[in-house]
Amino acid sequence: xxxxxxxxxxxxxxxxxxxxxxxxxxxxxxxxxxxxxxxxxxxxxxxxxxxxxxxxxxxxxxxxxxxxxxxxxxxxxxxxxxxxxxxxxxxxxxxxxxxxxxxxxxxxxxxxxxxxxxxxxxxxxxxxxxxxxxxxxxxxxxxxxxxxxxxxxxxxxxxxxxxxxxxxxxxxxxxxxxxxxxxxxxxxxxxxxxxxxxxxxxxxxxxxxxxxxxxxxxxxxxxxxxxxxxxxxxxxxxxxxxxxxxxxxxxxxxxxxxxxxxxxxxxxxxxxxxxxxxxxxxxxxxxxxxxxxxxxxxxxxxxxxxxxxxxxxxxxxxxxxxxxxxxxxxxxxxxxxxxxxxxxxxxxxxxxxxxxxxxxxxxxxxxxxxxxxxxxxxxxxxxxxxxxxxxxxxxxxxxxxxxxxxxxxxxxxxxxxxxxxx
Amino acid sequence: xxxxxxxxxxxxxxxxxxxxxxxxxxxxxxxxxxxxxxxxxxxxxxxxxxxxxxxxxxxxxxxxxxxxxxxxxxxxxxxxxxxxxxxxxxxxxxxxxxxxxxxxxxxxxxxxxxxxxxxxxxxxxxxxxxxxxxxxxxxxxx
Numbered sequence: 001x002x003x004x005x006x007x008x009x010x011x012x013x014x015x016x017x018x019x020x021x022x023x024x025x026x027x028x029x030x031x032x033x034x035x036x037x038x039x040x041x042x043x044x045x046x047x048x049x050x051x052x053x054x055x056x057x058x059x060x061x062x063x064x065x066x067x068x069x070x071x072x073x074x075x076x077x078x079x080x081x082x083x084x085x086x087x088x089x090x091x092x093x094x095x096x097x098x099x100x101x102x103x104x105x106x107x108x109x110x111x112x113x114x115x116x117x118x119x120x121x122x123x124x125x126x127x128x129x130x131x132x133x134x135x136x137x138x139x140x141x142x143x144x145x146x147x148x149x150x151x152x153x154x155x156x157x158x159x160x161x162x163x164x165x166x167x168x169x170x171x172x173x174x175x176x177x178x179x180x181x182x183x184x185x186x187x188x189x190x191x192x193x194x195x196x197x198x199x200x201x202x203x204x205x206x207x208x209x210x211x212x213x214x215x216x217x218x219x220x221x222x223x224x225x226x227x228x229x230x231x232x233x234x235x236x237x238x239x240x241x242x243x244x245x246x247x248x249x250x251x252x253x254x255x256x257x258x259x260x261x262x263x264x265x266x267x268x269x270x271x272x273x274x275x276x277x278x279x280x281x282x283x284x285x286x287x288x289x290x291x292x293x294x295x296x297x298x299x300x301x302x303x304x305x306x307x308x309x310x311x312x313x314x315x316x317x318x319x320x321x322x323x324x325x326x327x328x329x330x331x332x333x334x335x336x337x338x339x340x341x342x343x344x345x346x347x348x349x350x351x352x353x354x355x356x357x358x359x360x361x362x363x364x365x366x367x368x369x370x371x372x373x374x375x376x377x378x379x380x381x382x383x384x385x386x387x388x389x390x391x392x393x394x395x396x397x398x399x400x401x402x403x404x405x406x407x408x409x410x411x412x413x414x415x416x417x418x419x420x421x422x
Numbered sequence: 423x424x425x426x427x428x429x430x431x432x433x434x435x436x437x438x439x440x441x442x443x444x445x446x447x448x449x450x451x452x453x454x455x456x457x458x459x460x461x462x463x464x465x466x467x468x469x470x471x472x473x474x475x476x477x478x479x480x481x482x483x484x485x486x487x488x489x490x491x492x493x494x495x496x497x498x499x500x501x502x503x504x505x506x507x508x509x510x511x512x513x514x515x516x517x518x519x520x521x522x523x524x525x526x527x528x529x530x531x532x533x534x535x536x537x538x539x540x541x542x543x544x545x546x547x548x549x550x551x552x553x554x555x556x557x558x559x560x561x562x563x564x
Contacts, residue, residue: 232532239526310506316479346506346531346546353502354495357486382499385546386532 087136092165096141098148099164099216102284103173109285112256112263116176116290117169124179125186125200130419131175131213133410134204135166138212147218149279155218156275164216174213174289178204181293184257188248189301195330201407201420202334203300206341207293208410209403215289216282224281226289227296227341234273234281234295241298242269264290271295303337306345311336311352320356323364332368339400343379347387347396351378376401444485444497447504450477451551458558464517467559471513474555478505500548507531507552513559521560528553 092100106114139145144160164170182200190196210228211217223230242265249261264270264287271280271291280286311317312333321329340348355371355378365371379387379397387396407419416422454474458467482501488494511524531549545553 230532232530235526236530239523239530306510309512310509314509316482316505344531345510346503346549349506350499350503353482353505354486354498357482357498357502358490361486382495384499384503385548 088132089168089171090141090166092167095162096165098161099170099284100167102150103169106173106284110263110287112259113173113177113284113287113290116180117173119172119176123183124175124421125182125197126178126204127414127416127419127421128175128179129414130204130410131178132166132171133413134208134213135171135174137410138208138406139163139214139217145218146214146216147282148216150283150285151279152277153279154276155222155224155278155282158279160218164214173284174215177289177293178207178213180256180260181290181297184249184252184254184260185245185294185297188245189297197420198330198334199300202338203297204419205403205407206300206338207296209399209406210341213289215284215292218282222275222278224278225292227292227299229271229281229292229295229299231273231275232344233299234269234271236302237295237299238269238271238273241302245294245298260290260294263287264294300337300341303340303345304333307333307336307340307348310345310349317353317356320360320365323366324368328368332365332371335368335372335400335404338403339396342399343387343396344384347379347384348375350384351375351382354378354382372400443493444481444501446481447478447501450474451555455554455558458555459561462562462564464563467563468513471508471555471559475508478508503546503548504551507549508555511552511556516556516559516563518560518563521556521563524556524560525553528556 090096102109103117106117141163143163146161146163147155147158148161149155149158186193186196186200189199207213207226210223211226213226215226217226217228218224219228221230246261246265249257249265252258270287280288281292282288308314312321312329321332324332336348336352352375355374356365359374376397380393383393383396387393411418451474454470457470461467461470478501482498482505485494485498485501507528510527516524528549529545532545
């Protein structure tokens with residue numbers, strides 16, 4: 001069996017390498033990769049990952065492991081951003097059009113999402129071109145990191161599918177949803193408009209790396225939807241932030257915000273924590289992407305409060321940050337909040353405390369970027385308990401810097417050099 | 423009396439594995455929990471928590487000064503993590519009415535992964551330990 005599988009692997013590799021021009025055409029045209037060797041390599045990697053022989057060698061729980069199927073924008077495709085910008089929409093095919101029927105039925109299932117599907121957005125904090133680039137560049141079209149699930153069931157009962165077709169309807173729903181949630185929850189994030197904009201940019205970078213703004217992204221470990229939520233985070237939001245978010249939306253002078261509260265946040269727990277009901281993290285019938293975006297915004301704020309209590313404003317550690325100017329403190333808080341979405345708040349605070357107690361002792365943090373780099377090292381060498389496996393050490397220690405790099409790549413290819421709408 | 427014994431056994435059971443490898447802290451937590459169970463007065467319970475907090479901070483500093491062995495770093499990280507969970511509980515704001523809500527803050531700090539079998543998703547040991555302190559604190563509150 002092993003010999004047979006190894007031979008198949010060799011044959012698959014040789015086959016794909018011998019005919020780069022033909023099989024890498026999609027990559028060349030999609031990404032305008034100048035170097036056909038690079039395109040061939042990318043194609044080969046994708047081909048190998050999808051080969052049945054390879055899949056059978058890897059056990060089912062890790063087959064769809066994020067590191068296995070997640071397109072790494074930093075290392076694999078440096079030209080993707082520029083080219084993704086020039087592609088408006090995809091032509092759908094039978095492998096990626098599976099969300100179209102749900103999109104077409106939005107008029108019946110969700111009046112608000114139906115409006116967003118058919119409208120153009122005026123007041124968005126984030127440049128739509130950045131969202132489009134995220135949709136195209138975070139996952140390749142062949143990445144099997146998505147599921148179609150419109151029932152009340154569990155995501156684990158559904159097979160992984162290709163990236164959904166990025167047509168005009170899909171893009172409008174995603175872009176306009178993020179814009180609406182940003183408008184409605186800006187004041188919830190901060191009373192200061194400029195700071196709230198920076199928070200929204202941080203949330204953009206978080207969603208960018210988590211799901212590439214695809215509403216049905218699902219990780220190999222079961223995290224679901226736009227914000228890649230797991231049971232604990234959903235529970236945390238439902239208990240601690242849902243009432244506050246509802247209040248913010250229902251008291252808004254914008255009728256769309258009130259409609260969002262009534263239509264999307266209905267019931268005691270609009271998004272259920274139980275993994276047996278995890279379809280509700282991705283299903284459009286449950287109000288996604290709006291629902292998952294609202295949870296992402298709310299959870300970002302909740303995480304910031306944990307970081308303040310546990311680290312930045314904590315009696316044990318706050319003196320280390322006392323000489324940082326206010327904008328730098330806020331920059332650090334946002335960076336740690338993005339990071340904690342992956343690591344858990346304890347996953348940031350425990351190694352950060354070790355870093356402060358061991359490396360700073362009598363000195364203070366004066367350079368936020370330097371502190372972040374040092375923290376990345378500490379996450380590898382002194383992680384929190386839940387992040388001690390080799391895979392988690394690698395993932396947590398590189399998460400924020402990858403998110404930052406991915407955002408930087410997008411911004412370098414957008415007019416104005418920033419995703420904050422000018 | 424009987425109820426107190428049963429409750430303390432339940433609380434101690436959740437922390438029996440002593441995975442922190444620091445006898446000072448683990449012994450102190452047992453003592454803290456016992457003392458919390460012995461009083462129903464909010465003021466006294468808060469005082470006990472403050473005393474433990476000072477001990478925790480002192481132990482953090484002691485271990486931070488030890489050489490950088492894998493064991494010492496793990497011990498320090500574990501104490502840091504325990505301190506975090508205790509800090510986000512915010513004992514000063516606990517009343518009888520919000521004990522359940524406070525428990526939820528800790529029980530929702532599960533690892534950021536979802537498993538095929540939901541019983542595999544366990545709370546980290548330090549979170550479990552902090553939960554035992556919270557339950558001892560809330561026990562008997564009027």
